[in-house]
Amino acid sequence: MAPKIGVYICHCGSNIAGIVDCSKVTEFARGLPNVAVARDYKYMCSDPGQNLIKEDIKKLGLNRVVVASCSPRMHEPTFRRACQDAGLNQYLFEMANIREQCSWVHVDKEMATEKAKALVSAAVHRVALQEPLETKEVAMNPCTLVIGGGVAGIQAALEIADAGHKVYLLEKEPSIGGHMAMFDKTFPTLDCAACILTPKMTSVGQNHNIELLAYSELVELSGYIGNFKAKIKKKARYIDTVKCTGCGRCSELCPTSLPNEFDCGLGQRKAIYIPSPYAVPNKAIIDAKNCLHLKGKANGKDVCRLCQKGNEKKGLVGCEAEAIDFDQKDEMVEIEIGNIIVATGFQQFDPAKIYQLGYGRLNNVFTSLEFERLTNASGPTSGRVLLKDGSEPKTIAILHCIGSRDANYHKYCSRVCCMYSLKFAHLLREKLPEAAVYQLYIDMRCAGSGYEEFYERLQEEGVNFIRGKAGEVTDLAESPEEKDRLVVMVEDTLVRRKRRLPVDMVILSCALEPRPDTEQLARILTLSRKADGFFLEKHPKLDPVATTTDGVYIVGCCQSPKDIPDTVAQASAAAARVLALISKGKVEIEAAIANIDEEKCSGCKICIDLCPYKAISFDEEKKVSRVNEALCKGCGTCVAACPSGAIKGRHFTTEEIMAEIEGVLA
Amino acid sequence: MKQYSYFPGCGLSPEGFGRAFDWSIKGVNKVLDLEFKEIPDWNCCGTVPYDTLHEHASFAVCARNLALAEQIGGDLVAPCSSCYVFLSRTNQYIHEYAKVKKEVEDALAAGGLAYHGKVKVRKVLDVYVNDVGYDVIAAKVKKSLEGLKVACYYGCQEVRPIFGRDHPENPKYMDKLVKALGAEAVNFPLKSACCGGSLIISEEDASLELIKKLLDSAVSNGAEVMITGCPLCQLNVDAYQAMVNRKYKTDYHLPILFFTQLMGVAFGLDEKDLGLKTSIVPVKKALAKFI
């Protein structure tokens, strides 16, 4: 049957019409081969616009449709659906992008119009050769993998589990809780972080639908939305978690003490330890790098094992549950899930990179996380704010924007530091009422519910606000009052005076930055990252939790720095998306994929190694290659490489592409 | 042997106040088997005064030297920190600003010259440390400077603005050189603080205050001698030390040498060839064991 093409030129308001002369393009389209009708309209994606297409298909018997408008990524699904609704197979539709690839990138109106004409011609020539195709449906696995056990991952996992579906919660550290578990109070309500988080953590531990894989990492991922296969490494804890009761006896017996990660190195833990007072799972773990026995075992010696043997002198028996297993090995498990939510969070910027602030060099310069642990009642000083020598500081300076808003480190604003700095100031005013608190800021960013009011509260509490970014923290005294103290050099920009502030303690409000394992995770999950290193969302405004990899979502700080309310909101959003897909129960597979003509296939196997999605397998009996239609993404690599020309890219055949090129050059 | 062209600058010219730097560089080069070929008939780089009052011509004035260096080939070594900064920034601005490139091209053409942006400007210490290496330098030491406490004064323009060699506030490569010579590099927190530069002339007060801070820091950390890689820094800390003492009622007698002079001493070169006697603050006491 001869093609009967309908061509529709969109004005897109003034987005296209402002540069491209749409009536001229429409007139031109009318003269193209096989074009039965050509129209232009202000907004083709609107209801009236779509109706134009549907009416013409029904009344004029169109069997091909071309819409010249925006990017297919924007509205190809919209127009395909319109065609399908009118009874025309959706693959008999083609889009010409005369917006992103024409009107939005050119200023010369005449030349842009000529280019639009060429693009329309290309689409018209191509669509004539297009064939009807049917999409396939595959089942949706209702299990979900949540990567990251911080507040984001916990929230997402609980929502999906409470809806009755299975969740694997994967956490790299021995316990869930993430950074929020380390905080003291949260702004602006001053809720205790642990008090609001631990009930959720406990729920996770007890929820029958959540399988908690703590101290584990994702190693490999294959598959596609609805049907992923994940390989996970469960790292050896050297503890039988079924037997362990979390009593902590082993820790008491262990002779090796070292700085504690949970306290940012300010406190101590043993080589065998329970990660924190509210660890979930509440099980011990052995740090193999520092365990005397495990180190000796590598050299064939049998030393220590006090945790097992007990200490008669102290009157302590070894592990009564017999849960310690020095022979434990890493374990690989494979799980099958339908969707993945990435909630891996952030890492704190290391201010040692900023030499002039003295972190790591001068005593009593702390990072924000270190200060959280100092004020936390479960921290190394039981919540008392103390200097390294054990005395209380009389003057404290909080420095904003350390590593953020800084072309030398991270250009972006970390969004939460102004608020947590205000929180720190409040905690200091509360715990040390006699101490003077200085807060050095460039701007006060308090955009959130109750945030600006919190700022006002701190002003009322008598914090000394200085508008200026600290230039340097030094211990070189220039006057008697600076002797043996830290001196913060800053310009008070509101009074235009350079000041030297003698202080006892400096708190650096450090940036939130992407974790170093983001690169590796991006590769495993096929995710893109933005220039600043955080994962790339599908659309910054309209789709912040989805990614261009269907079935993989990003939530929380791994997408961009944000506070707890926004993190929880994103986690819920991703959970809702996943639940919607699970309830739908199936997923549509794109039909524009590769297809091998087995008669022409010579069995050379070149295509198999080239496929980036491992979608081609070899049939040993017939000695031909075969495409797994569900895995194939239609990239066309095999099509181009096949020396026999046996592979056809559906919807992107050689003929179709050549026709498109001819259309442009016509 | 790697090619280098050489831009001594006004400070290291035979009539310059930093001529000992030039002599000691040449002495050390002989030991390290290096040759720096002097640009024929070079002109003053103009530094801040020319850049400030003749902002168009200052690029062209520097570019003349770069064009001549290009004819010789290889990297251009500029010992003076200020010359180094201005020659380097001329390269940078020619690359980044089309209008600077055009202006420089037209101006050079008026003098019958052309510059194609191919010359890389280096500092002496950079060449010694990165092209020769600490190991080779250590091997050439005839008289180990063991026991000598040295404050390594980099000065501001040796490491700033960042042109890619070492940390802009806490550099280490001169300290490592001192270790290679057998001496001890003392902790010197003001190692890259400014000495006041040419403002010693018109803003003497401000500059003296800075020099005093430097001396205070070096001496309180136990330095017996200070070394530097900038002729202006050397002049300020050396020639104005007596003035600092008068103004602040202090009693500093800290000799300040060019680092190449110290290298020369370790290499066993003759003190006359190194110009040790040109130092205003006498060096004899500090270096007694070694010369």
Next chain:
Amino acid sequence: MPEAKTTTFIDEICAIPGGEDIKVCIQCGTCTASCPTADRMDCSPSHLIAMARAGMREEVLSANSMWLCLSCYLCVVRCPRDIKITRLMHVLESLSARSRLSNKRTTTPRMYKGFNKFIIRGGRISELWMMVGYYLRTNPLKALGMLPIAVSLFLHKRISLKIDKMKPEGIKQLNAIIDKAESSGGTW
């Protein structure tokens, strides 16, 4: 090259290469906090930038601030917006000198002017004669006070009475280059 069309003070500054950075300053004050001579300036570097952006041309160009810049570049390496502040100071010095507003409270412009005379005449500087010229012009009594240093420098063979000059063809070539460069505008 034609003189850039300038309508505002900011336009004037941005027309000079390196000056355009002034637009992105967030007034954090890091530059001032790092500046060794900020306390001696009429207004701090960040204040100067704020005034420049507010179009206060006369106040900015008659300030002594930029003339006190040591070119130590500490502000440049620390600035969170990567502004070439030292370059901005030089740009403001140029505009100040060109507008004949260079502050009478600092003798630095005169020192620079004396310095530059040597470049035109002989292509190289004579430390001694430059300093002599400066002191005689600005503060002859001070010149006497500098005698001890001058004598000690002379005795230690650190300075010469001889003025180092380029060869005549070199001086000619240099001046041809300078003339061509300055013909494009912006001379003092």
